[in-house]
Amino acid sequence: MSKIKPSKGAPYARILGVGGYRPTRVVPNEVILEKIDSSDEWIRSRSGIETRHWASPEETVAAMSIEASGKAIADAGIDASQIGAVVVSTVSHFSQTPAVATEIADKLGTNKAAAFDISAGCAGFGYGLTLAKGLIVEGSAEYVLVIGVERLSDLTDLEDRATAFLFGDGAGAVVVGPSQEPAIGPTVWGSEGDKSETIKQTVPWDRFRIGDVSELPLDSEGNVKFPAITQEGQAVFRWAVFEMAKVAQQALDAAGITPDDLDVFIPHQANVRIIDSMVKTLKLPEHVTVARDIRTTGNTSAASIPLAMERLLATGEAKSGDTALVIGFGAGLVYAATVVTLP
Amino acid sequence: MAATQEEIVAGLAEIVNEIAGIPVEDVQLDKSFTDDLDVDSLSMVEVVVAAEERFDVKIPDEDVKNLKTVGDATDYILKHQA
């Protein structure tokens, strides 16, 4: 047997830069109310959402990713050619082949970086970050670009009261690179496929190929509805407030961090009520800055954590070097939580 | 040991106070969670989760809708507690 030379990675990994892109069009609750029987007051009190961004045809998954990534790369102070891998988490890129990551890697000017997409719903950022850390420590890449990007407006049924107001579009990106100190804690992650029905696409794509649209859902004008994301809101809410607070606590424990040591809490921006409940259950002290970007961004799934991170750093509510707990959770159901040092 | 009706109402009162900030003495058997106690559908989920833990019962989502008053919840817990 021949001896294989092992790869050599960095001792640890850290987030070196973050960037975000929010589509130009801001959509207030009034626009949502044109199609559903609801009220601005109800939407604000049940979700915290006041406005969200919806992408234009030009603001594609790739275009938004490139904008966000350009900022993250500049923030990290590296050159795109140094990036060894591009990981894109999305559920709303409608051409499955090839992966959108390859186009992004090319247009950013990487040097033929490895590039691939992952599907991990609203936990996508944490999944991508965990992969990036592994690649860097194991030695397959020196710098990894992790992107969370969604055009959920394309997958929203505007006549569905339970979801019409919830979703938004955008992209968030981070550059992860080598570190001499631990700056990304152990990931507590997992899946609960027995709850796969609680958040899902209404109709699988291949139903449209059959041509028999007789049993497909119709909109109020009698047209076949494009697939959309549906959810059992109460079941998801219960899971999120009860089970995810435990996962967040486990991530703190795994990193050897107490709530007192924490500076920032950046949960997935699914619903401000979930965020408030988690803050209570985790008994986070007053000094911990809590991301509530959902108010003006809506739920952008895989993009929500890096977008919220970028905003907190841009407004000065959080600063470089702060210790932050991040947790993503959603369709799968899947989840991922970890403690990071902010770039 | 199973909780008595008084203990359950007292426990629910503490939970509702914690979640919705309603004074403990306002939580009475005939009070409606949404109309009288300012507990909306999402706070109700939190109340249910806290009650499950406290009284060692399982209250599935489909049963939550039927718990309109403190009395409904108390009866449910009395009947289903382990």
Ligand SMILES: CC(C)(COP(=O)(O)OP(=O)(O)OC[C@H]1O[C@@H](n2cnc3c(N)ncnc32)[C@H](O)[C@@H]1OP(=O)(O)O)[C@@H](O)C(=O)NCCC(=O)NCCS
């Ligand atoms: C979506 C969500 C806000 C809905 O809230 P909810 O309390 O579960 O809503 P319900 O469907 O149980 O309805 C409760 C009441 O509000 C009403 N309602 C529902 N949707 C409404 C709307 N858009 N506007 C006004 N009223 C509405 C219902 O008719 C019901 O009224 P009733 O009690 O008089 O019958 C909530 O379930 C949620 O956020 N869940 C978590 C979802 C999530 O985060 N998903 C993403 C994870 S990645």
